[in-house]
Amino acid sequence: xxxxxxxxxxxxxxxxxxxxxxxxxxxxxxxxxxxxxxxxxxxxxxxxxxxxxxxxxxxxxxxxxxxxxxxxxxxxxxxxxxxxx
Numbered sequence: 001x002x003x004x005x006x007x008x009x010x011x012x013x014x015x016x017x018x019x020x021x022x023x024x025x026x027x028x029x030x031x032x033x034x035x036x037x038x039x040x041x042x043x044x045x046x047x048x049x050x051x052x053x054x055x056x057x058x059x060x061x062x063x064x065x066x067x068x069x070x071x072x073x074x075x076x077x078x079x080x081x082x083x084x085x
Contacts, residue, residue: 001085002058006039006050009080013046014070021054022061031065041067044076 006019019039020031027034038059039050062083066076 001083002054002056003052003062003083003085004054005084006052006062006064007080007082007084008044008048008050008064008078009082010044010046010048010076010078012070012073012075012077013044013048014073015066015076016041016043016068017048017050017064017066018042019050019052020063020065021052021059022063023057023059024061026061031063035063035065 018037018041020035021038022035038052038054069076
């Protein structure tokens with residue numbers, strides 16, 4: 001399946017995140033080494049949809065990388081992730 005969109009649901013909105021992909025085995029290092037960004041960095045609402053630019057390719061691994069925590073918070077939570085084709 002070629003994913004075209006990722007939906008993220010969170011009880012702690014306000015953080016920023018980017019979606020990355022890996023073609024095979026999960027890379028041993030954090031992004032960007034071994035990972036490719038396929039979305040823009042977005043400020044996340046309770047239900048956020050990321051459009052994915054995968055160039056029509058299938059990927060085995062998807063990673064939501066939190067780049068900034070909500071203002072005044074020390075953590076962020078993700079309750080659900082859905083991939084759409």
